[in-house]
Amino acid sequence: MRLVLSAGAMVSAPGDVLAADAAPNPWFDASYVVDNWDTIVRYLGEHVRLTIGAVVLGALIALPLALLARRYRWLSGPVLGLSAGIYTIPSLAMFAFVFPFTGLTATTVLVGLTLYSLVILIRNFLTGLQGVPADVREAARGMGYGSARLFWQIDLPLALPAFIAGLRIATVSTVALVTVGVLVGHGGLGQLIFGGFNANFYRAEIVTGTIGCVLLALVADVLLAGVERLSTPWARARA
Amino acid sequence: MNGFSEAFLYLNDPLNWTRRGGILELLGEHLAISAVAVLAALVLAVPTGIALAVTGRGSGIVVVLSNVSRAVPTLALLTLFAVSPIGFGNRATTIALAVFAVPPILTNTFVGFREVDADVREAARGMGLRRRQVIARVELPLALPLVMTGIRTAAVQVVATASLAALVGGGGLGRIVNLGFGQQDYGQIIAGALLIAVLALATEVLLVLLSWAVTPGQKRFPFPVRRRLSATAPEPTAAGMPL
Numbered sequence: 001m002r003l004v005l006s007a008g009a010m011v012s013a014p015g016d017v018l019a020a021d022a023a024p025n026p027w028f029d030a031s032y033v034v035d036n037w038d039t040i041v042r043y044l045g046e047h048v049r050l051t052i053g054a055v056v057l058g059a060l061i062a063l064p065l066a067l068l069a070r071r072y073r074w075l076s077g078p079v080l081g082l083s084a085g086i087y088t089i090p091s092l093a094m095f096a097f098v099f100p101f102t103g104l105t106a107t108t109v110l111v112g113l114t115l116y117s118l119v120i121l122i123r124n125f126l127t128g129l130q131g132v133p134a135d136v137r138e139a140a141r142g143m144g145y146g147s148a149r150l151f152w153q154i155d156l157p158l159a160l161p162a163f164i165a166g167l168r169i170a171t172v173s174t175v176a177l178v179t180v181g182v183l184v185g186h187g188g189l190g191q192l193i194f195g196g197f198n199a200n201f202y203r204a205e206i207v208t209g210t211i212g213c214v215l216l217a218l219v220a221d222v223l224l225a226g227v228e229r230l231s232t233p234w235a236r237a238r239a
Numbered sequence: 240m241n242g243f244s245e246a247f248l249y250l251n252d253p254l255n256w257t258r259r260g261g262i263l264e265l266l267g268e269h270l271a272i273s274a275v276a277v278l279a280a281l282v283l284a285v286p287t288g289i290a291l292a293v294t295g296r297g298s299g300i301v302v303v304l305s306n307v308s309r310a311v312p313t314l315a316l317l318t319l320f321a322v323s324p325i326g327f328g329n330r331a332t333t334i335a336l337a338v339f340a341v342p343p344i345l346t347n348t349f350v351g352f353r354e355v356d357a358d359v360r361e362a363a364r365g366m367g368l369r370r371r372q373v374i375a376r377v378e379l380p381l382a383l384p385l386v387m388t389g390i391r392t393a394a395v396q397v398v399a400t401a402s403l404a405a406l407v408g409g410g411g412l413g414r415i416v417n418l419g420f421g422q423q424d425y426g427q428i429i430a431g432a433l434l435i436a437v438l439a440l441a442t443e444v445l446l447v448l449l450s451w452a453v454t455p456g457q458k459r460f461p462f463p464v465r466r467r468l469s470a471t472a473p474e475p476t477a478a479g480m481p482l
Contacts, residue, residue, distance in 0.1 A: 088443050089436045090399035092406075096416050096432035100242050100425050169309075176312040180403065183420065193318050197407050201322040210315035217310035 029204035036205075040192065044212060046106065047188025050181070051174045051220070053110050058117030058170060066125035067151075076126065083119040091116070091180040099184060109181035116177060117170040124166025128159030161235070164228040168221055175217040179209075189213050245426025246433060262415070262434065268329070269411035269438070272404070273397045276333050280340030280393060285386065288348025293374065301349045308342040313400045318407045327408040336400055340393035347389025351382030380455045387450030391443065398442045402435045412438065 033040065069076040089097075094112040102108040132155050140154045156163075179190025187194060192209030196202040229236065249255055256262045291297040313335075320335040321327035355378045363377040364370075405413030415431030418424075 085440070088395060088399075088439050090402050090439050092399075092402045092413055092416055093432035093435040093439075096419075096428045097436075099428060172309050176310060179312040179314040182314070182406065183416075187314075190312065190314060193312070193315050194406065197318050197322065203322055206315070206318050206322060210312070210319060213312050213315060214307075214310050221310075 025201065025203050027203045027207050032204040033208055036208075040189075040208065040212065043189050043191050043209075044216070046186065047175070047178050047190075047213075047216060050106060050109055050113060050178050050186070050188055051171060051216075054113035054117050054174050055121075055167065055171050057110070057114045058121050059167065061114070062118050062121035062125050066122050066129055069122075069126055070129045079122065080126070083122050086115055087119045091177055092183065095180060095183050104184045104186075106181075106186040108184045109178065109186045113174050113177055113181075117174050120170040120173065121166045124162055124169070125159075128162025128166070129155060131162060132158045157232070160232055161228065164224060164231075168224045171220045171224060172217045175213060175220060179213060189216070242425025242427075242429045245424075246429035247426075249426045249430040250433070260414075262412075265410065265412050265414055266434070266438070269398070269401050272329055272333050272336065272409075272411060273394070273401050276336035276397050276401075277340050277390070277394050279333075279337040280344055280397075281390065283337075284341045284344035284389075285348050288345045288386075289352055289374065292349045292352035293378075298349070298353075301346055305342045305346040308339065313339060314403055314406065317400070317404055317409070321407040321409070329404075329410055332401065332404040332409040332411075336397045336404075339400060340397050343392040343396065344386075344389040347385045347392070348382070351385030351389075352378055354385070355381045384450065384454050387446070387454065391446040391450060394446055395439055395443050399435075399439050 065079060069079045091112065094115065095108055098108045098111045102111060136158070137150065137154060140150055145154065178188045179193060181187035182190045182194040185191075189209045189212045192212070193206050196205030196209065199205065250262075254261070288301075291301065316338060317332060317335045320331040323331065325331045325334065359377060359381070360373060363373045368376065401409075401411045402413035402416070404411055405417040412431060412435050415434065416428055417431075419427030419429075419431055
């Protein structure tokens with residue numbers, strides 16, 4: 001009935017439109033968060049697992065590659081060129097490329113994200129390693145350090161700030177990228193964003209997912225900054 | 240199982256390119272959305288970056304902006320604009336993409352102008368150039384490489400992110416992938432992904448060439464490898480993030 005009258009009603013009261021539009025759709029809704037707490041926590045868990053998995057795997061692959069690229073200088077060109085190329089591939093395409101091999105699983109997302117974090121990490125790891133002064137390494141070698149000890153006691157502490165800077169960038173951008181995993185149904189908090197869009201533009205759900213992502217990225221960044229502070233006490237002493 | 244040969248078949252069918260809603264039409268849509276978004280960000284970010292750098296204020300804002308923008312998922316921003324009163328579709332997509340293109344351009348413009356040697360600026364003033372002339376004729380050419388880096392980062396980011404718009408009712412090449420997932424058509428998924436990846440790489444290469452062409456001074460051909468970027472130092476400012 002209102003439908004018939006709506007044209008006339010619009011003129012008199014622009015705020016009062018169709019009955020169908022009357023359902024409130026607020027941007028923020030605490031009751032949504034309370035009612036769906038279990039779902040949110042489940043997606044948050046997936047988000048965290050995917051992020052940690054991708055960054056850790058990326059670091060485990062990037063470190064040996066960075067060490068090799070420092071050792072054999074001709075390798076650094078191709079390694080960095082290849083990583084820049086991977087970096088340019090959009091995430092949607094990346095997940096689509098991995099999808100035929102691993103299907104609609106979280107593994108698809110993990111593989112794609114690992115490739116991205118690998119690319120960010122290798123650049124920063126290499127920068128850090130190349131920043132270690134050559135004479136310091138030479139002095140250590142002269143004092144009888146073997147290559148393992150050289151890495152643990154000389155390279156790692158000196159390159160640590162660059163390493164952690166890389167880990168921070170990789171973590172924050174991975175947290176943001178997990179959301180694209182909705183393509184294969186494993187997007188962590190992205191499932192809320194995408195689910196809210198599909199549930200008739202349910203804003204509270206979308207905003208909850210978004211804020212969750214941003215907070216998660218911030219918390220991860222602060223945690224890693226804390227790790228850096230704790231693991232490099234000498235930097236604090238100097239300052 | 241893996242759809243690479245089907246993708247080849249899909250791409251090899253002329254009808255898939257020329258029909259309504261085919262590859263060419265989606266490509267045009269993709270490029271139009273991206274171009275408008277980058278231009279809008281350019282118009283907004285370059286003057287702001289210059290103004291902030293010249294007045295020497297706001298470095299805190301720029302740092303915070305470029306850090307926070309990395310933490311906000313692009314998909315989230317696209318979705319938020321799509322459900323806002325703007326309504327979903329290409330307009331919402333364009334605005335969201337423009338918002339994402341601002342931080343890299345702003346940061347790099349700011350840093351580029353900030354890093355101009357103070358002596359050079361002073362010498363130019365001493366030679367009688369007015370402030371406006373100093374900016375246009377002395378600082379701009381010196382800052383141009385970094386400004387172009389910012390534009391390149393932003394453009395590649397925008398072209399890449401535009402493909403996500405298909406997930407939230409937007410247009411562009413992402414449609415092909417999204418449709419492929421809807422129809423369980425592996426060939427179509429891979430074909431769409433290939434097109435998107437090639438477009439992003441082409442944008443990168445094109446803008447590297449463009450910045451090489453517009454940068455004054457001694458020219459060294461940018462390919463095969465840009466050495467400067469590789470070994471010794473990380474990129475001076477917020478490098479782009481994969482999208």
